[in-house]
Every structure is written in structure tokens, then in C-alpha cells.
Amino acid sequence: MPTPVNLTPQLPVDHGFRHRLLRLFGSRCLVCRERAAAEHALCDACLAALPWAGAACARCAMPLPTGDGPCGACLRRAPPLDAVHAAFVYGFPIDRLLPRFKFHHDLAAGALPARCMAARCAGLPRPDALVPVPLHAARLRRRGYDQALELARPLASRLTLPLRDDLLQRTRATSAQSELAAVARRRNVRGAFACGQRPAMPAHVALIDDVMTTGATLHAAAIALRRAGVARVDAWVCARVP
Numbered sequence: 001m002p003t004p005v006n007l008t009p010q011l012p013v014d015h016g017f018r019h020r021l022l023r024l025f026g027s028r029c030l031v032c033r034e035r036a037a038a039e040h041a042l043c044d045a046c047l048a049a050l051p052w053a054g055a056a057c058a059r060c061a062m063p064l065p066t067g068d069g070p071c072g073a074c075l076r077r078a079p080p081l082d083a084v085h086a087a088f089v090y091g092f093p094i095d096r097l098l099p100r101f102k103f104h105h106d107l108a109a110g111a112l113p114a115r116c117m118a119a120r121c122a123g124l125p126r127p128d129a130l131v132p133v134p135l136h137a138a139r140l141r142r143r144g145y146d147q148a149l150e151l152a153r154p155l156a157s158r159l160t161l162p163l164r165d166d167l168l169q170r171t172r173a174t175s176a177q178s179e180l181a182a183v184a185r186r187r188n189v190r191g192a193f194a195c196g197q198r199p200a201m202p203a204h205v206a207l208i209d210d211v212m213t214t215g216a217t218l219h220a221a222a223i224a225l226r227r228a229g230v231a232r233v234d235a236w237v238c239a240r241v242p
């Protein structure tokens with residue numbers, strides 16, 4: 001099973017040239033095409049609309065009216081994740097940016113979510129490693145691009161945390177979770193992840209993914225990591241679908 005690699009070649013960027021272009025033409029909001037400050041990639045209105053997460057369950061990031069105690073579902077059945085942190089509740093304009101990032105290889109659309117995740121996660125207990133939720137090799141070949149890895153890379157460098165995309169593999173191709181109901185989602189990803197034989201796993205890792213819906217994928221990944229000896233598994237996601 002080969003280690004997933006990003007197949008999109010890194011293009012050299014001439015920052016001076018890009019800067020001169022932006023000065024000439026201004027920059028456009030990635031969501032609504034209004035004029036935007038170049039450093040944000042969104043216009044003021046879209047920036048103001050960012051759906052930052054508020055009070056939420058500490059175990060699953062489900063929005064709650066108050067506090068950060070566990071939600072009813074996590075109380076009834078403790079999830080395999082110790083903590084989940086979401087920068088956003090899934091909604092406008094994140095619901096426009098993330099699909100562009102995920103399905104259209106639009107790296108600019110991923111830069112802002114990664115920056116916001118870094119800002120939100122900077123004060124959290126520091127894991128020993130960031131582990132992007134891997135795609136199966138066949139899907140990576142089709143898509144040419146792994147959005148969890150592309151979020152994890154800038155996060156790791158901003159927060160000076162080790163990026164370990166070698167710890168976890170997706171051993172089985174699965175159907176797209178978005179097409180399935182909750183129970184089918186769990187069945188779809190059960191046993192889909194594995195850790196190779198390693199002398200030592202880090203004690204504490206944070207899984208990185210773009211969107212958490214039911215949590216089935218993150219839970220399956222967390223179970224594989226725990227089986228391999230990781231004591232604490234958190235998840236840091238860009239957006240939580242309530």
C-alpha cells in the first residue's frame with residue numbers, strides 16, 4: 001500500500017509578479033467576486049459572514065446553546081475521539097469555499113480555512129502529531145489531490161507541529177459518505193483504516209479533516225489509531241455540519 005502523495009505538482013509562484021497583478025487589478029472575493037483585500041481572499045461582507053463555531057460539545061463539536069459539556073449523544077455513548085474542535089459551523093461562505101477546495105483543486109479556497117483553523121487551534125492542548133484523514137489511493141489518483149493533507153500542511157507549519165501522513169492508511173475504497181445516511185456511513189467506513197507496523201506511535205495525535213458530518217469517518221480513523229497504540233486522539237476540522 002503506497003503512502004498517499006499529492007499528485008498535483010507544486011507550481012513555482014513569483015510573489016512579486018502576483019503582487020503587481022493584484023495592485024493592477026485588485027483582488028476578487030473567492031465567493032461573490034466583490035472586491036477583496038488580497039490578504040483575505042474574501043470581501044468584507046463574506047468575511048463578516050464567516051460562521052465561526054460558538055459553544056459546542058467538547059467531544060463531537062456539535063453546536064450547543066451553552067457551555068462545552070458533552071452533548072446527549074456523547075453522554076449516551078462515548079465516541080472514540082477525545083475531543084473535536086471545529087473552526088466553523090458548516091454554512092455560508094464556508095459551504096462555498098470548501099467544495100471548491102475539495103473538488104476543483106482550488107488551493108486559494110483552502111488557504112483561508114487553513115488559516116482560520118490555525119487561529120482556532122493555536123491555544124488547544126498540543127498533540128504530538130497532526131494526521132490528515134487519508135483518501136484511498138484510487139480516489140487520490142482520480143482526484144489528484146487530498147484536501148485533508150492540504151489543510152494539515154499549513155496547519156503543521158503555522159503551529160510548528162509534526163505532520164505525520166505516514167501513520168494512517170485507508171485500506172479499503174469506500175463510497176462517498178455524502179451519498180449515504182448515518183447508519184450506512186458507519187458501515188461504509190468501518191475497518192477502512194489501518195496503521196502499518198510501527199515501533200512507536202505518538203501518544204497524542206489530532207486528526208485533520210475538512211468537514212465533520214456524522215463523524216463516522218473520523219471515528220473509524222480514531223479506532224485504527226487507538227488499536228495501534230495511540231492513547232489520545234483528537235480531531236480538528238474546518239467545519240461541523242450540525
Ligand SMILES: [Zn+2]
Nearest residue numbers: 029032043046
Ligand atoms: Zn464576497
Ligand SMILES: [Zn+2]
Nearest residue numbers: 057060071074
Ligand atoms: Zn457530542
